[in-house]
Amino acid sequence: AAEEPxxxxxxxxxxxxTDTEILIGASVTLSGVTGFLGQEVVAxxxxxxxxxxxxxxxxxxxxxxxxYDDGGDSSQMLANVRKxxxxxxxxxxxTGLGDAALDYxxxxxxxxxxxxxxxxxxxxxxxxxxxxVGNALLWTQEIIAGLDENGVIEPGIKVxxxxxxxxxxxxxxxxxxxxxxxxxxxxxxxxxxxTLETGTCExxxxxxxxxxxxxxxxxxxxxxxCVQAASDQNWKPAKGMGGWxxxxxxxxxxxxxxxxxxxxxxxxxxxxxxPRELTAAHEEFQSALEKHYPDMLDPQHxxxxxxxxxxxxxxxxxxALEAQxxxxxxxxxxxxxxxxxxxETGITPSIKSxxxxxxxxxxxxxxGPWEYDEAxxxxxxxxxxxxxxxPQKEDFGGKCFLTALSDEILxx
Numbered sequence: 001a002a003e004e005p006x007x008x009x010x011x012x013x014x015x016x017x018t019d020t021e022i023l024i025g026a027s028v029t030l031s032g033v034t035g036f037l038g039q040e041v042v043a044x045x046x047x048x049x050x051x052x053x054x055x056x057x058x059x060x061x062x063x064x065x066x067x068y069d070d071g072g073d074s075s076q077m078l079a080n081v082r083k084x085x086x087x088x089x090x091x092x093x094x095t096g097l098g099d100a101a102l103d104y105x106x107x108x109x110x111x112x113x114x115x116x117x118x119x120x121x122x123x124x125x126x127x128x129x130x131x132x133v134g135n136a137l138l139w140t141q142e143i144i145a146g147l148d149e150n151g152v153i154e155p156g157i158k159v160x161x162x163x164x165x166x167x168x169x170x171x172x173x174x175x176x177x178x179x180x181x182x183x184x185x186x187x188x189x190x191x192x193x194x195t196l197e198t199g200t201c202e203x204x205x206x207x208x209x210x211x212x213x214x215x216x217x218x219x220x221x222x223x224x225x226c227v228q229a230a231s232d233q234n235w236k237p238a239k240g241m242g243g244w245x246x247x248x249x250x251x252x253x254x255x256x257x258x259x260x261x262x263x264x265x266x267x268x269x270x271x272x273x274x275p276r277e278l279t280a281a282h283e284e285f286q287s288a289l290e291k292h293y294p295d296m297l298d299p300q301h302x303x304x305x306x307x308x309x310x311x312x313x314x315x316x317x318x319x320a321l322e323a324q325x326x327x328x329x330x331x332x333x334x335x336x337x338x339x340x341x342x343x344e345t346g347i348t349p350s351i352k353s354x355x356x357x358x359x360x361x362x363x364x365x366x367x368g369p370w371e372y373d374e375a376x377x378x379x380x381x382x383x384x385x386x387x388x389x390x391p392q393k394e395d396f397g398g399k400c401f402l403t404a405l406s407d408e409i410l411x412x
Contacts, residue, residue, distance in 0.1 A: 010327040016091030017328045021062045022321060024049070025084030026094040027077050027101070030069035033196065034221065036250055037306050038096055042067050043293035044310030045094055045113070048318055050292045051284075058321050058328075066090065072167050072196075074100035085110060091330060092317060094310070097221075098167040102126045111320070111333045113313040115306070116361055119172050119406035127356035128334050132313030133305050134267050135402055136219060137173045139244035139365060141180045141390035143217075143265060146367040148184055150384060152215070152239050152263075155185035160208045160237075162226060163219035164245075166195035170219045172409045177219065180392060189213060194220040201226035202233070209235050218243030224255035231258035246370070249300035252379035257372050259379050265367035266383075268308025268348040271299060275366045275383035281346025285311060300378065312345035312362065316354075319343070349387050358400035364389050 016023040026045065028038035042065070049063035057063065066088050070077040081101040084090045085108055092111040095101055099120040105112045106126045114121045116131025147153050159181050163170040170177075171193075178188045189211050192204045205226060208216065214237050216226060223245045230236060242263030246252060252259050269275070273282050289296045301307055320336040321328060343351040349364040366383040373380070397404050 010329045010332060013328045014091055014330050015089040017061065019061070021064050022058060022328065023088060023090040024063060024065050024092050024094065024317070025081070025088055025090035026065060026067040027070045027080035027084065028067060028094070028096040029072040030067070031071050034072060034251075035069075036301075037248065037304075038069065040296065040301055040304050040307040041094065041096055041115075041310045043289060043296045043301075044307045044312075045314040045317075047285075047288040047292045047296075048311060048314035051288045052318055058318070059326060063318070063321075065094075067094075070096070070098075072097075074098055074167060077101055078104060081105060091328065092333060094313075099169070102129060105129060109330050109334065111317070111330055111337060113310065113317055115309070117168050118170065119409045122359045122402045123406040123410050123412060124356045124359075124403055125407065125410055125412045127338065128330075130313065130316070130337055130354045131359060131361045132316070132351075133309035134244060134361060134365065136168075136170055136244060137176050137180070137405070138363065138390055138393075138402055139265065140177055140217065140219070141392045141396075142365050142388065143242060143244065143263065143367055144180060144184055145388065145391050146265070146384070147215075147242070147263065153184050153186065154239075157186045157214045157239060158189045158212055159186045159215045159217055160190040160192065160204075160211070160213040161188060161217045161219055162192045162194040162201065162204055162223065164195055164221055165193045166197060166221065168221060173219075176396070176405060177217070181217070183392060183395065186215070194222050194226070196222045196225075198222060198225070201229040205229040205233055205235060208237065209233070213237050214239040216241040216243075218245045221245055224251050224259075227255040227258050227262065231256060236261075240369075242367075242369075247305050249303050249379060249381075252370050252381075253300065253372075253377060255379070257374060259370045260372045262370045263367055264370060264381065265365040266303065266308065267305050267362055267365055268312065270383070271302045275386040279346065285347050299380065303380070308348055309362075312348045312351065315345045316340070316343055316351060353400075357403055359403050360399070 121131040246264040364387040
């Protein structure tokens with residue numbers, strides 16, 4: 001990034017950068033039912049770091065990742081981030097799902113790669129937080145558009161929205177989610193708080209059956225409990241079920257045979273390059289994993305939005321660090337990331353913008369329904385069509401609407 005007028009160039013690096021290494025910290029969920037997601041995050045980030053190190057590092061410095069488990073707990077996440085910043089003295093951070101550390105990292109101006117999903121990660125209130133997987137509202141609008149294209153949505157379709165209030169809190173987006181459905185002639189007849197802690201979706205499914213729900217729009221990490229409850233009650237809504245949380249292959253497999261036909265999407269290419277062409281970037285992605293995280297070569301991991309998004313985010317972080325020259329500072333890294341336009345990652349659509357007033361991430365997705373293999377007990381899917389974005393963006397305020405709306409929600 002160009003220096004501001006009158007601002008002297010950095011004469012030393014910030015803590016976390018020595019003559020031999022650059023320290024990056026991570027707080028992710030490595031244990032519990034979604035622990036594999038944190039492992040995907042670490043693999044996505046660190047496989048890029050290790051590849052850079054093999055090629056001589058950045059200005060001869062090796063990238064070193066220090067990762068702590070937060071067990072999906074908000075207070076542990078904040079404690080980890082504090083420790084990484086104050087004791088381990090990392091120059092930048094990686095966090096998984098959840099908003100617990102947003103105020104802290106913003107106060108310290110730490111460049112932070114995050115999952116996204118909720119308003120916090122997309123708000124200008126937190127300018128040094130960079131969402132790399134997706135946003136709940138935008139991804140929902142995209143799924144609605146894709147379903148409409150595929151003839152699933154009819155005027156008057158009755159929709160239920162089970163939404164998370166746990167580590168990921170979707171409630172601030174509820175009004176906008178309802179509006180997004182209503183714009184396609186749907187009627188949202190039920191909104192139901194549902195978290196992993198709830199432990200069951202049986203009462204919700206009973207209620208949806210009584211209401212004559214046609215489509216269930218998942219907005220909760222506990223979505224698979226609803227698939228299992230629907231299976232127990234042998235009920236499928238007339239038009240089906242789906243949503244962005246249903247996009248993680250390992251959890252889709254966990255949901256069981258009833259996941260067949262559930263619609264989901266992804267922010268990145270499949271191992272064979274779908275829905276785009278196979279390129280050297282896909283081969284580089286897989287060979288980096290093969291060398292450093294061979295457990296991730298399973299097709300379910302390779303097709304996971306978390307692994308793909310954080311690998312892309314790691315490429316962004318590395319490019320920002322490389323652009324700094326001899327002295328690496330948080331300010332320099334932040335300014336570089338905030339200035340990117342259409343940053344190519346090779347395995348996801350380009351990262352359109354991370355400017356504080358216009359955080360989009362890579363934005364585009366593809367969608368398709370899950371298929372379940374009874375023999376292997378594994379769910380897989382193929383893209384129906386290519387990447388696309390939301391046709392509702394203009395109605396909601398244009399290219400930068402996510403940041404504007406998130407700011408409004410957070411009272412910025």
